[in-house]
Each structure stands twice: as structure tokens, then as C-alpha cells.
Amino acid sequence: MKNTTKKIVNVFPDLRMHFEKHSYNDEAVLSTLEPVKRTFLQLGSFFEQPEEEFNLALLYKHLDDEWLELALELITRYFQKETYLIQKPFYSYIKDGSEYLNLTEFARYLSDQGVRYDRQKLNLYYERGKVPKADLFLGSGTKYWHLSTVQAFCEQEKNRLKSM
Known part of the structure; x- marks a missing residue:
């Protein structure tokens, strides 16, 4: 299915x-x-x-x-x-409760899952290339990540932290 x-x-x-x-x-x-x-x-x-x-x-x-x-x-x-017929999405609409998270929501999600990140740390790691590229940028440059991207990064971080 x-x-x-x-x-x-x-x-x-x-x-x-x-x-x-x-x-x-x-x-x-x-x-x-x-x-x-x-x-x-x-x-x-x-x-x-x-x-x-x-x-x-x-x-x-x-x-x-x-x-x-x-x-x-x-x-x-x-x-x-x-189908991957839309490989580089141009259009997206984001509303409250959508599956796209901004930087603040991304950090909150990680923290809620036990991965301690605040907005500043997440932004710094993003600038250093340690966080996945944003899935979507809106006109003002606001970055958004799809929930699946956030979940995958969270699991990656949990695994990384366990191996330390």
C-alpha cells in the first residue's frame, strides 16, 4: 500500500x-x-x-x-x-499542523525526543553542514524541513549519541 x-x-x-x-x-x-x-x-x-x-x-x-x-x-x-515526477518542488503550502517544521519547531521536536538541541545550536550545526539541508525555503529565506527529514535526523543523532 x-x-x-x-x-x-x-x-x-x-x-x-x-x-x-x-x-x-x-x-x-x-x-x-x-x-x-x-x-x-x-x-x-x-x-x-x-x-x-x-x-x-x-x-x-x-x-x-x-x-x-x-x-x-x-x-x-x-x-x-x-512517483518522483515532482523532483524539485516549487510550490508548497504550509499551515499550522502541517508536516513542515521551521527551525524552532525542528529544535523543539528534537528536544521532545530526548535529543537536546535548542534553536541556536541547531542553526549553528546547520551552518556547519551537520544538519540536513532544508527541504523548503520560503520567500523571506525561512527554512522548513519535512517531518520525515526531521525524524531521520533525530534517529541519526540518537544513534550517534548512543555510540559515544
Whole structure:
């Protein structure tokens, strides 16, 4: 199961069985689901079998607000992380609770995981090339790291500290 599909299952656990049984294109199954779940099941079907078509009009017809934002975020992530068709992302939208962390949030994450870093130390290590390059820079030069980058660095640091 693709990571983007797993994100759908995290939000809609009852769709897991349809993905596991590959019954996401079964009209009998689709007809039993409410429109939002049906749309996400079909979107996940596209992620699993991209040679099949996905009708974007479903997003317009059945999703709004946070559901539409989630679908668009999943589509972007799919093309960046699963297909690598977007290798150098130009566009990203960052909001509270997104999976991108600024320098302060990066340092807080590390500290919360028992790796003692404050903002200044993290910035100094970044300047020395000991911290991964930022995944995203916004107009003002603000650096952001994807949560997966932060988690990988945290594990690397934990292992390094254990070996000392």
C-alpha cells in the first residue's frame, strides 16, 4: 500500500479492507459509501493504480474545506514522494499542523525526543553542514524541513549519541 493511501486509511480506517481486497473500483462497494469516503477511496485507487483514471470533478462535487485540502495535499505528496515526477518542488503550502517544521519547531521536536538541541545550536550545526539541508525555503529565506527529514535526523543523532 502506498504511503499516500496509508494516510487515507489513517483518516478512514474502515476503508482499509477495500484497499487490501482491491475492491476500490467495485460499484457495489462504492454505492454503499458516503460521497466523501467514496471520493477518498477512488483517490486511493488512483494512487495504487495510476494507470486508472481519477476524475478531479469528484473533488469539486464532494469535498470542501479540510477534506479538499487533505485531498490536494495527498495528491501533491503522491507526485513528490511516490512517483518522483515532482523532483524539485516549487510550490508548497504550509499551515499550522502541517508536516513542515521551521527551525524552532525542528529544535523543539528534537528536544521532545530526548535529543537536546535548542534553536541556536541547531542553526549553528546547520551552518556547519551537520544538519540536513532544508527541504523548503520560503520567500523571506525561512527554512522548513519535512517531518520525515526531521525524524531521520533525530534517529541519526540518537544513534550517534548512543555510540559515544
